[in-house]
Amino acid sequence: MQVTRRTFLKGAMSTAGVTALNLASPMANALQLRCDPNSPYKALVGINLNGGNDGFNCFIPKNNNEYQKYSELRTNLAWNQSDVLDLSLDDNGLNLGLSPELSDLKWMFDQGKALPIVNVGPLMQPRSSGDEIDDLRPIHLFSHNHQSQITQTKTTHYISNEGWGALSAHLLSDSFNMEELTPLFETGSHTTWTNSLPKSANRIGTSLPPNMSFPSMSQNLYDAFRQHSETKDSVFKEYYAELCYDANLKYEEFSKIFNNEETYGFNLDSDVGKQLRVVFLLLLARDSFKKPTQFFSVTLGGFDTHSNQKNVQGALLRDLSSQLSIFYERLEEHGLSEAVTTFTMSEFGRTLEPNGTGTDHGWGNCHWVLGGDLLGNRIVGDWPDLKHNSHDMMTRGRIVPTMSVDLFHATLLQWLGVRESDLNYLFPSLGDQKSLPIFRSCDSGDSQNLTITNAIATAENPNGIDKVEHAIDGNMNTKWSAFNDCQYTVELQSIFSLDEVRFAQAKGDERSYLIDIEVSRDGINFDHVLSITTDGNSNDLVKYPLGSIKGRFIRFVCLGNNDQDISMQGWNNFKQIEVWGS
Incomplete structure (x- = not known):
């Protein structure tokens, strides 16, 4: 956008106090902390699925016990x-599949560019075993308006209007000297997450008005305000004159963006297709x-399916998945896939x-996140126990979330730089816990290699060579190994914020290993954090982010490998293990 006089004056006033950061400078980029500091944009x-989407019919268990x-x-x-x-997503025996209505997005899941976020919802506190439902449930549960506000702001004992996207744009502006237009855009209906008192979204819709012509009286007033003789000696007149001039200038600038007749493959008879095309143009x-950094809000309504759900939801999901697939095909063509993350909310x-x-109306839900910077081919979150009267269930199959939507x-x-x-x-x-292991670029920050004080395993190779201590001895020429499913646990000096584990495996460049990672503070109560199928491409240390979870004990549940020789598939090993955190 062109710099207006009002913008120039605002910038000049800011230089009287704190010098603005150069956005290309190492100092400005360093403010992003835990995520990739070299990403310029x-x-x-x-995507707001308005009405309450049925996420438990978007992701479905395929293995017999859970499917039943x-x-x-x-x-x-x-x-x-x-x-x-079939998505080939396996987590603790859960084989999670995708609704056929979302088939246009399957390629993204297969390529590791889409992730299911399972059983998430507003929680008044992080959930742990033995929690009472009343201690977890947000206020006004099952109310459309209230839960929409909570999901788009924060889970607390009152209803807020301060959207988390808009507030984070305000926080980032302190670091990045954003000016003039806010970096927030709404292409559909008004959403709370992109609006707050300090920062509000630019509501631009999917097309511009036909022109900016004024009725004669307004035009005369507009012309008069542009004359310095009419506005001098009054800061209010000068400001209003600048607004009038700036509105016309903005219209001209946006016209350059919108006056593009190329469809880029989007369906212009689809409301969500039109919105995503505008986001792509921007x-x-x-x-x-x-x-x-920029934020874009897209809205697709109609998910309050009290009747005829299969047909109504099915049509909406087919429309959404086809247009999102086109959106990411275009982003990849322009080298933007890794810079743009798309997520659903409801x-x-x-x-x-x-x-x-x-x-x-229910409570817990499943969402998905798309983008080229994802740690794909995994399930994020814990699938609930769908057995009747389980601890994850309320009346009529209302699911209690196992993970807070605020954490998501x-x-x-954090990926954006907050x-x-x-x-x-x-x-x-x-x-x-402040983050989840979702992004490839969010695995560093101020981490250091933490000292491992002890290691134990439930099994060890009887050859007397591949001992437990060899996985933490700093020597890549030795290893621990064991046959059949087993556990290898390392202990740190104290409780740390755990950012990632790194480990190397013998024949790591020939076969893939199946491993679940669990974390504990006391060595007794472990939480599942990550399920890994290694890529089979490296003998060296490979990083796996843990999402800054607090813990002292890290347990590797080793489940064998995919060696072509069936007799070898039971073997597990580690040449070296490192734990990074702060």
Whole structure:
């Protein structure tokens, strides 16, 4: 955008106090802390599935035991097991598949550019075993308006209007000297997450008005305000004159962006297609806005499926997945896939038990996140126990979330560059864990190689050579190995914020190993953090992020490998293990 006199004056006043940071400088980039400091631009695209999407019919268990519990609850709304698309996502025996209505996005899951975020929702505190439901549930649960506000702001004891996206844009502006237009854009209906008192979204819709012509009286006033003789000696007149002039200038600038008749493959009969096309046009014009970060809000309504859910939700998901697929195809063509992360949100999930042909308001839900910077081919979050009367279930199959939606959103903001110290301000109910292992570029920050004081294993090779201590002795020429499923646990000096583990394996460049990673503070109660299938391409240390979770004990549940020789598939080993954190 061109620099107006008002912008120039604002910039000149800022130089009287603190010198603005050069956005290309190492100092400015260093403010991003835990995520890649060399990325010059990042954008977050939020898709609001308005009405309460049924996420538990977007991701469906394929293995027999879990599918049976799913189908018994869902009855006539259950997908046939054979129709569920295989994603090759396996977590603690859970084989999670994709709804056939989202088939256009399957290529992204297969390529590790899409992740399911399972059983997430507003929680008043991080969930742990033995929690009472009343201590976890947010206020006004099952209310559209209230839960929409909570999901787009923060989970607390009151309803806020301060959207987490807009507030983080304000926090980032302190670091990056953003000016003129805010970096927030709404292409659909108004959303809370992109609006707050200090920063509000630019509501631009999917097309410009036909022109900026004024009625004669307004035109005369506009022309008069542009005359210095009419506005001198009055700061109010000067400011109003600048607004009039600037509005026309903005129209001209946006016209350059919107006057592009290329469809880029988007379906212009689709509302979400039109919105995503506008987001794509704005991304192509990102240099005009001179912002290192931008936020885009897209809205798709109609998910309040109290009746006829299969048909209504199915049509919406097919429309959404086809347009999102086109969106990322275009981003990849322009080298923007790694710079743009797209996520879904919805005010709540649905009851897993139907009310007939539809469902009613629920709590826990499943979402997805898309982008080229993801740690793909995994499941993020813990799938609930769908057995009748389980600890994860309320009446009529309303699922209690196992993970806070605030934690999911905090992870997105850390990727953008929001400081970890600011996350408690944005999300006061977070607890110790500040992020999830979602992004490849968010695995460093101020981490250091932590000292491992002890290691134990439930099994060891009887050859007397591959001993437990060899995985932590600093020697890549030795190793620990054992046959059949087993556990290898390392202990640190004290509780740390754990950012990543690094490990190397013998024949790591020939076969893939299956490993679950669990973390504990006391060595007794372990939380599952990550399921890994190694890529089979390296004998060296490979990094796996843990999301800054607090812990002292790290347990590797070793589940064998995919060697072509079946007799060798039971072997597990580590040449070296490192734990990084602060």
